[in-house]
Amino acid sequence: MHVMPMIVQCRALRARLAKVIFAASAALCAVSPGAALAETRQFSMIIEDTILKLVDKQTFHVFSFNGQSPGPLFHVKEGDDVEIEVENQTTLPHTIHWHGLYQRGTWKHDGVPDVTQPAIPPGETFTYRFKAEPSGTMWYHCHVNVNEHVAMRGMWGPFIIDPKDPPPVEKEVTKDYIMMFSSWTSAWAKKPGYGGVPGDVPDFFTINGKAYPDTQPLRIKEGDVVRIRLIGAGDELHSIHIHGHLFEVYAKDGRPLANPYLADTILFGPGERYDLILRADNPGIWMVHDHIDKHTTNGSSPMGGMMTTIEYEEIPVKEQSFYKWKNKEFVPDFYYEESMKKPLDMHESPAFKGDPAP
Amino acid sequence: MHVMPMIVQCRALRARLAKVIFAASAALCAVSPGAALAETRQFSMIIEDTILKLVDKQTFHVFSFNGQSPGPLFHVKEGDDVEIEVENQTTLPHTIHWHGLYQRGTWKHDGVPDVTQPAIPPGETFTYRFKAEPSGTMWYHCHVNVNEHVAMRGMWGPFIIDPKDPPPVEKEVTKDYIMMFSSWTSAWAKKPGYGGVPGDVPDFFTINGKAYPDTQPLRIKEGDVVRIRLIGAGDELHSIHIHGHLFEVYAKDGRPLANPYLADTILFGPGERYDLILRADNPGIWMVHDHIDKHTTNGSSPMGGMMTTIEYEEIPVKEQSFYKWKNKEFVPDFYYEESMKKPLDMHESPAFKGDPAP
Amino acid sequence: MHVMPMIVQCRALRARLAKVIFAASAALCAVSPGAALAETRQFSMIIEDTILKLVDKQTFHVFSFNGQSPGPLFHVKEGDDVEIEVENQTTLPHTIHWHGLYQRGTWKHDGVPDVTQPAIPPGETFTYRFKAEPSGTMWYHCHVNVNEHVAMRGMWGPFIIDPKDPPPVEKEVTKDYIMMFSSWTSAWAKKPGYGGVPGDVPDFFTINGKAYPDTQPLRIKEGDVVRIRLIGAGDELHSIHIHGHLFEVYAKDGRPLANPYLADTILFGPGERYDLILRADNPGIWMVHDHIDKHTTNGSSPMGGMMTTIEYEEIPVKEQSFYKWKNKEFVPDFYYEESMKKPLDMHESPAFKGDPAP
CATH class of the missing domain: 2.60.40.420 (Cupredoxins -  blue copper proteins)
Structure with missing residues (x-):
């Protein structure tokens, strides 16, 4: 530094x-x-x-x-x-x-x-x-x-x-998560002021600026009413799939839908926002990921990118021998979920800080 | 010629x-x-x-x-x-x-x-x-x-x-605009009969055949009920964002929706059409653009492509010193808005004419 | 073999x-x-x-x-x-x-x-x-x-x-088709264990594993209530257009929509499923295809990929001199439509069998 x-x-x-x-x-x-x-x-x-x-x-x-x-x-x-x-x-x-x-x-x-x-x-x-x-x-x-x-x-x-x-459902919410999706062309990583041109090949894909396995799980418990706010921040489309649940597509671009609908996968483009309501009724460890498969790579390595999990507190993760994240160090507020509980204000998050450029 | x-x-x-x-x-x-x-x-x-x-x-x-x-x-x-x-x-x-x-x-x-x-x-x-x-x-x-x-x-x-x-809302419409979106791979510009193959890199992006700054503003006034007909004519997807307003997504593929919904950004694919109803209640100069950011380049130059503005007549554009289009020569009927007022017929538009190929 | x-x-x-x-x-x-x-x-x-x-x-x-x-x-x-x-x-x-x-x-x-x-x-x-x-x-x-x-x-x-x-409409269904969409990068065809990386250029596009003209027509008759189940199985988006009809978008991800809507073109991403209900009331031969135009190529040859037709039995296809498929050998069950009529079970389909790899 x-x-x-x-x-x-x-x-x-x-x-x-x-x-x-x-x-x-x-x-x-x-x-x-x-x-x-x-x-x-x-x-x-x-x-x-x-x-x-x-x-x-x-x-x-x-x-x-x-x-x-x-x-x-x-x-x-x-x-x-x-x-x-x-x-x-x-x-x-x-x-x-x-x-x-x-x-x-x-x-x-x-x-x-x-x-x-x-x-x-x-x-x-x-x-x-x-x-x-x-x-x-x-x-x-x-x-x-x-x-x-x-x-x-x-x-x-x-x-x-x-x-x-x-609206009543918003008062029921017990956990409020924000996910911003973006893609990155590593060829331009060190060239600020350049890039973002036709022919670029995006090869890193992040949720809130981090790619799996450096993302964080969503830790919830049975009975939680979970709100997930998806924001298409970067330049690619995403088809986000949550395992083990149907979620309600509750709001589009901030406006609650008159007719919410159920889904397990939702497609959205840059600039769009979707708020999902997921009622936590199915303890387990569940994948959350972009189903555009190429968005689950880090460079050319598979099983990275836009992936994370939902962990129910009813499941002791440390006992799941096969679980990649069983000993992961948990970083809170990675989805602004702690900040969202605090009084109205501007909230910074240590999880997203970088180092000053040389 | x-x-x-x-x-x-x-x-x-x-x-x-x-x-x-x-x-x-x-x-x-x-x-x-x-x-x-x-x-x-x-x-x-x-x-x-x-x-x-x-x-x-x-x-x-x-x-x-x-x-x-x-x-x-x-x-x-x-x-x-x-x-x-x-x-x-x-x-x-x-x-x-x-x-x-x-x-x-x-x-x-x-x-x-x-x-x-x-x-x-x-x-x-x-x-x-x-x-x-x-x-x-x-x-x-x-x-x-x-x-x-x-x-x-x-x-x-x-x-x-x-x-x-x-339906009643269609009778309220005071301005009716048509926007056709398409992308172009300049490598094939001079080779009719060829191109449109896997690996092509589209590098020009147009609304009604022109890229910004050669598009035209939508000139409206407070109180207008504006209908915007989006047509995915080319081969890319688009995520169109209108600033300063929520629009009603009124019709899909020509059919009025039983349950229209509000949005500020709308994603659509080739062949799809969406009719938006925008109630002009917020005088200003507002961007309208594809939020797929790469679609706002001309070749590798930024701030081109699928961008235009809404100009309220309540705002004197010539007085806005920072406004890129403050002295722009306005070309009417660029969104067929004049033709749409004329009697039913086939309407040609000088704005879209090219030159005979050599 | x-x-x-x-x-x-x-x-x-x-x-x-x-x-x-x-x-x-x-x-x-x-x-x-x-x-x-x-x-x-x-x-x-x-x-x-x-x-x-x-x-x-x-x-x-x-x-x-x-x-x-x-x-x-x-x-x-x-x-x-x-x-x-x-x-x-x-x-x-x-x-x-x-x-x-x-x-x-x-x-x-x-x-x-x-x-x-x-x-x-x-x-x-x-x-x-x-x-x-x-x-x-x-x-x-x-x-x-x-x-x-x-x-x-x-x-x-x-x-x-x-x-x-x-629901009542499902009991009306007379033909039930399943279509799985996927894309393929031929450069990796012979290299199992590799590929699917940023920069890949998909150049083959299939419905149920076959590209046009090796797909099969949907053979229906006037009065049929046709259910078409679209599944985004591969890694690309699709904008499927059916000619000559408006279909009802009936279900998303398996769940019937409270408010189905009409369309002639539908966009979906990987992982998403849409069930369409099409009421057969318009005898003819009609195209069904992805309107993402590049998905209708085989390698760099046009008019292939994700294309097929609906053939009404009221139209004698063999008499249509211009019809490319007038003498095509029909392969049943290509959309699982025969299997769907059989008792509940796991059903294999000869149409989808390959040869053991050497």
């Missing part, structure tokens, strides 16, 4: 400080009787050059948000006024688009270069201000050279807006 | 003449009191070798319909008897399949070589006769060597059949 | 014998008054190295089930207790996953190596025991190195579970 130059350290410090100050004011708000009302929430993010480990020895030069990819979770309430200061510490221009948000009256905060704003130049800052609506599973990503920055440089994160009046 | 040989000019003239004669007879029909009844409509199309400009310097040898790709709009009413004379002036065999039409009692007019008819040889003519049913967003395309002619030679156009009894 | 070594013959014989014994016991069961109750059904399958012909001269080394790919049809009733002995006669490890089945209380029979069991080594046998639930169109496939074994070695077959209380 290299030493950060002083100016970068200062900027990072300033950003952290701003967050602390906001956290304090948010705490004050939290005790007010009007906690259910819309609040103003202020956050800040720094875009940095970061080396992210996808799996084993495979690293990738990404443009991270506060040092992590996927980026921090924004978890707010419908109607909140949100203010996000974005500082670009990389050497390339960027913007942030808040995918799925209405931006009523704030179209210049939609984050599209040459359409709603000039791109944020290196070293500059832009503050996005908008109302958090509509509710549901949204996400954010850069909108400059999306074929590279979004498809292959990890510039995305989840933006969850809780509804003012959640 | 090359001089057309005399025989080609004559044929083209004959075709134009036939159209004029029909237009006159259609005009007569239009004044009759039975205008709501099924009518017999006669059209003619010539398949020609044409050089189409996709964007900037990138041209492609297509097999055009009346000199344009996408082809002319057929706009008729459910139950009409349609007769279309197709003359093949290229050096390769072709047919026309009317995708989505029942062809009840007329299966030999379904346009599949070696299944419903012999292909139309070069220099020959075939007249398709069928009833226009069912209603909805249909399309037509060649069915010979589809991997080349449909996937990469632009042999397709829209075929819109108005329902006899339109 | 090569002579099978003695040991292989013996094993094959044993498997056939086991089946005969079971068939006899099943016959006994069939006459019992409790035939509607759940039954215990025992089957056996051998995984073998087999050379499968895809089309014309193109063969492929597959790992077959009882010598065929796709594998035998399992047709059972919801709630049946199923026992399947699987013997691995290849030189590589395998498992069988029963895609879509709950495996309640039997998660160790879900067939995932290193998660629910150790893979079955060459020469070894594993017996899967589970309850057949839920009902619907399920399938089975190997779960070892899926990028090769599933995507490209033909290790899959249909597993149909009849519901205890079928």
